[in-house]
Amino acid sequence: MNTEENASENAIAASVAELREQFPRTQDLYREVCVLLFFRHGITPTANKLYQLVRKGSMSAPTEALSQFWKTLREHSRVTIEHSDLPDELRTAAGDLVATLWKSAQSKSLESVATLQTDAAIAVDNAKADLASEQLAHAEALRLVESLRSQLHTSENDAGQLREAQATAAAIREGLEVRLKDARGDLEATQARLRELSAQHVEERERLADRTRLAEERFADMGRRALQDIDRERTAAAKLQKALEAERAEHIAAIARARVDHDAAQTKIAELREQIGALQNAVDILKNERDRDRQELQSVRTKLEAAIRQSAADSVRADHLHDELERRRIEPRDVQNRAAGPDAKGKRRSKPGSAGST
Template sequence: MDTAAATEKQLLADIDRLREEFTQTQDLYREVCVLLFFRYGMTPTANKLYQLVRKGSMTAPAEALNKFWEDLREKSRVRIEHPDLPEALKTAAGDLIATLWSAAQAQARETLASFQGEAQVAVFEAKAALAAVEADRDKAHQTFQKVQQALDQANERIAALGQQLAADGATNAALESQVQQAKAENAAHQQRLEDARRDFTAELDKLRAAAQLADERFRAAETRALLEIDRERSAGTKLQKELDTVRAAANQAAERHRSETAAIQDQLGGLRQKIGMLEGNLQAVTANRDLIVSELKAAQVQLADATAQASMMRSEAENWRHQAEEYQRIAAELRESVKPQRASRKPKAE
């Protein structure tokens, strides 16, 4: 079935070529008769000619066919012109040579058929090799698609890692901002503590000055009391009360300062603990960032390997395409080599 289809396809191609070469209808039908009989070993008929050419009226192929048979019979006969030979001997010799010519043409057709068969086998083998190359090319294309898919996945993984790295960077920036804010709060509390210490020192100095002044006044009063003990006893009692009041106020101020100092130290300890926690979180985020950077570098190496493999597969696919074109060229040369000489091998009348 495949051989008949190939032969039919080649016959139609040859007829199309004859259409371009012979524009006259009778010439075209005559050449198609020669093509069918001498090249393809087919006996031409009027219906077959009209089906192949489809030009002119129905009588055109019949006329061309009759002319073809007349020319063939005329050229197949061999006349022997010699004055000394009898007519019967001339006729017998001519018939013998015609028979030899027919046998030679039959042998030539058989040889041509054998050669065409061998050429068809070579063409089929070339087609099989071409099919194998195309199968390898399809397999390489599938492999390339798999590599391309892996490459796309690696790109998606790199994009995801990049997004995660950006998110971790934002978290890191937020944590650093919180650390800076905590340090600022700590500095503010330290300043408040220093201010409280200064205020306490100033107030303590005032109380000491007041106590010293009261003591001096008490001593003066005591001196005066020694001189005027009765008159100044009431005044001494009053001064003693004032001194007790001043001392009680100094004690209350010292106690209040100790309470405020303890509260500030508690706040400072909480801030230090919070700073420690923030620094721990910052270290964890930094370690996670370093891990993501390592994974990103590994993904980039994987991407480079996949790109190199894709380039190698493209090169192999190009080599297979060149081999397929070479097989097609060899098949075309085989088809051209089996074309018989169409018109140049016609017998010459002697």
């Protein structure tokens, strides 16, 4: 009931606000409010009620307007039958009958208004129930929106973290590519150095072969020893050549492994989080292999330099032996000349003496 009364009061206040705009004069506005309360809402108007609704003018204004309203209503309720042929008693009876009929119709209209008010209250209750249901649905929709906003915020945070992880992976990938490029440069420099050392070794071997042939031609007596030395040098050179070829093959294999690792890194960039450790290990292995290759290359270079020094020492020794051989070949001739010299002089001296004796 309180809800119905509040709804009725709100409807009356809204209607009064509309009448306030339509009737700017105070008396006209109070008159229309009386009509509104009595005929539309079935409420008996009072001066206090009118002043509470209108709040315009002094307290005498609603009293005067209410008095005029009841006077006009009574005049409209009294029906006068004017006809020249009817007696006065009949006209009065007819007027009273019409007045009774009008009052009966007015009471029925008021009952209809009450029925309409009841139906309106029921409709208002139904509308309020629908409104409450709509408000519940709206609240549920708001909760759903808040849940979706929370999920969206979580998704945005996850997307931001994924973007950061992707940027980190891209930076790591760029670093790995730079390191792999440096490793390739080092490998290419090592291969170039190996080719240079191989060419130098070939030239040195050719020079050693030339010296060996000259030594064989010059020193027939020392050929065996020189050949043995040369064979040892050739064996060492062959071993060095095999070592160089093995190093070259190992470098080629290392380059192939590096290419395979690089291709694997390119194809599996989407799984970089899980495979970054494996790629780091592969790069570390390549670095270790490169360092080991450098150490082995340095060892081969040391062996080659030792072989070159040994070859130079053998060449010097061969030259020394050649000089010694030449010296020994010359010394017997000098001894023979010195031994034959006095005998020849005695013979030359005895020939004149024998001629004189004869």
